[in-house]
Amino acid sequence: MSAYNPWEMACQQLDTVARRIGLDPNIHAKLRNCKRALIVSVPIQMDDGQVRVFEGYRVQHNLERGPAKGGIRYHPDVTLDEVKALAMWMTWKCAVVGLPYGGAKGGVVCDPNRMSLAEIERLTRRYTSEISIIIGPEKDIPAPDVNTNPQVMSWIMDTYSMNVGYSAPGVVTGKPIDIGGSEGRLTATGRGAMIVIREALQHLNMRPDQCTVAVQGFGNVGGATAQFLHELGCRVVGVSDAFGGVFNPKGLDIPALARHCRTSERHAVAGFDGGDVVEGGAKATEELFKLEVDILAPCALENQITKDNARAIRAKIVAEGANGPTTPEADEILCRKGVFMLPDILANAGGVTVSYFEWVQDIQAHFWQLEDINKELARIMTKGFHDVLEIAEREKCDMRMAAYILAVSRVATAVRLRGIYP
Ligand code: NAD
Numbered sequence: 367m368s369a370y371n372p373w374e375m376a377c378q379q380l381d382t383v384a385r386r387i388g389l390d391p392n393i394h395a396k397l398r399n400c401k402r403a404l405i406v407s408v409p410i411q412m413d414d415g416q417v418r419v420f421e422g423y424r425v426q427h428n429l430e431r432g433p434a435k436g437g438i439r440y441h442p443d444v445t446l447d448e449v450k451a452l453a454m455w456m457t458w459k460c461a462v463v464g465l466p467y468g469g470a471k472g473g474v475v476c477d478p479n480r481m482s483l484a485e486i487e488r489l490t491r492r493y494t495s496e497i498s499i500i501i502g503p504e505k506d507i508p509a510p511d512v513n514t515n516p517q518v519m520s521w522i523m524d525t526y527s528m529n530v531g532y533s534a535p536g537v538v539t540g541k542p543i544d545i546g547g548s549e550g551r552l553t554a555t556g557r558g559a560m561i562v563i564r565e566a567l568q569h570l571n572m573r574p575d576q577c578t579v580a581v582q583g584f585g586n587v588g589g590a591t592a593q594f595l596h597e598l599g600c601r602v603v604g605v606s607d608a609f610g611g612v613f614n615p616k617g618l619d620i621p622a623l624a625r626h627c628r629t630s631e632r633h634a635v636a637g638f639d640g641g642d643v644v645e646g647g648a649k650a651t652e653e654l655f656k657l658e659v660d661i662l663a664p665c666a667l668e669n670q671i672t673k674d675n676a677r678a679i680r681a682k683i684v685a686e687g688a689n690g691p692t693t694p695e696a697d698e699i700l701c702r703k704g705v706f707m708l709p710d711i712l713a714n715a716g717g718v719t720v721s722y723f724e725w726v727q728d729i730q731a732h733f734w735q736l737e738d739i740n741k742e743l744a745r746i747m748t749k750g751f752h753d754v755l756e757i758a759e760r761e762k763c764d765m766r767m768a769a770y771i772l773a774v775s776r777v778a779t780a781v782r783l784r785g786i787y788p
Pocket of ligand 1: 510511512513514555582583584585586587588606607608609647648651665666667668687688689690714715717718
């Protein structure tokens with residue numbers, strides 16, 4: 367795989383849209399930089415008594431439209447540039463679907479698969495303490511991302527609350543329901559992806575029950591995306607993760623695969639007996655991307671669809687559940703092939719949308735029913751899709767460019783209205 371620096375990629379995407387819309391160079395310069403980037407060292411006593419120091423980051427890209435919002439990632443490959451890129455993409459994502467937030471992201475360089483639960487808890491609490499100078503319900507609200515989950519969010523909420531002296535559920539979203547989490551948040555990103563895919567199918571005159579699907583990544587986003595597309599009537603014929611993949615041209619039994627993952631070691635898809643297994647993440651991804659499917663949903667990490675493998679992709683629709691899975695060069699190749707692209711800043715905005723609902727519920731201490739959450743999520747995602755489609759048709763451009771035109775224009779308007787302080 368060709369390695370692309372995600373921050374360079376994010377800036378390149380901004381530059382391209384800035385040229386296209388004739389963005390004021392002063393606003394462009396401001397948006398090309400992150401407002402704040404905090405680097406923290408996180409010393410943890412490991413279970414064997416030894417102290418290890420991990421490096422962590424919290425980056426706020428832009429706060430013009432509201433407080434910062436974005437997930438926290440635990441992964442050995444986390445870098446400051448990656449977190450900066452993810453923070454910038456959060457700014458655009460919130461703007462595309464009209465949420466009153468700016469963009470942020472956090473990360474710790476660690477491998478949680480090689481740590482005990484107690485070590486992950488200590489890491490989370492110390493990291494939260496270190497970044498608590500810039501987070502808060504009115505300042506910056508973290509959420510789950512790769513390798514973090516509702517339990518990690520609970521520790522973040524508790525640590526922050528202990529430091530300020532009162533319970534502050536609004537400091538983080540993606541919490542368990544018992545401590546101020548929202549109905550529907552766990553599966554919101556996948557549900558949102560399904561909704562925009564459903565709209566795209568309708569637009570392209572394709573029937574869900576005649577469509578085949580391949581999903582890369584079977585975690586929070588990939589698992590729920592596969593499940594909802596399965597429920598929509600699509601045939602999910604391939605799924606891969608970091609350790610391998612499973613393939614079945616007749617369609618995988620997704621609920622059974624999810625049960626297998628919950629109980630298997632490493633929560634991996636390999637070992638599932640409802641399809642042909644390919645061992646090894648890279649090998650399985652290579653096979654998956656070559657499948658002749660209608661919909662390909664990369665839901666793992668950035669930098670997966672590159673100039674080296676994009677030509678082999680045969681899907682009609684690519685729906686980016688992950689953030690930044692397609693490099694700009696690969697994007698051009700897919701565009702030329704006529705692939706209908708559902709870009710990350712639209713396709714995976716369902717998660718931050720229900721995070722927004724969770725934050726609103728926490729602030730008001732008034733909680734909504736699941737059906738109201740899902741209805742409002744569907745309204746926002748459907749509107750987001752059609753707003754972007756309208757621009758794509760009017761400007762005669764692809765969906766990614768259209769989503770960027772919408773997002774960057776909205777943020778630029780906020781920058782212009784607020785002016786430069788002092
Ligand atoms: P997760 O940790 O729950 O799952 C990640 C999945 O990707 C796992 O199945 C893992 O095995 C797989 N994976 C990791 N590396 C891989 C590789 N090299 N090849 C193939 N598979 C690999 O994470 P998640 O929360 O589902 O996040 C996945 C992506 O979606 C990330 O890009 C994240 O930023 C983005 N995202 C997440 C949310 C959310 O609400 N969790 C919201 C929007 C976007």
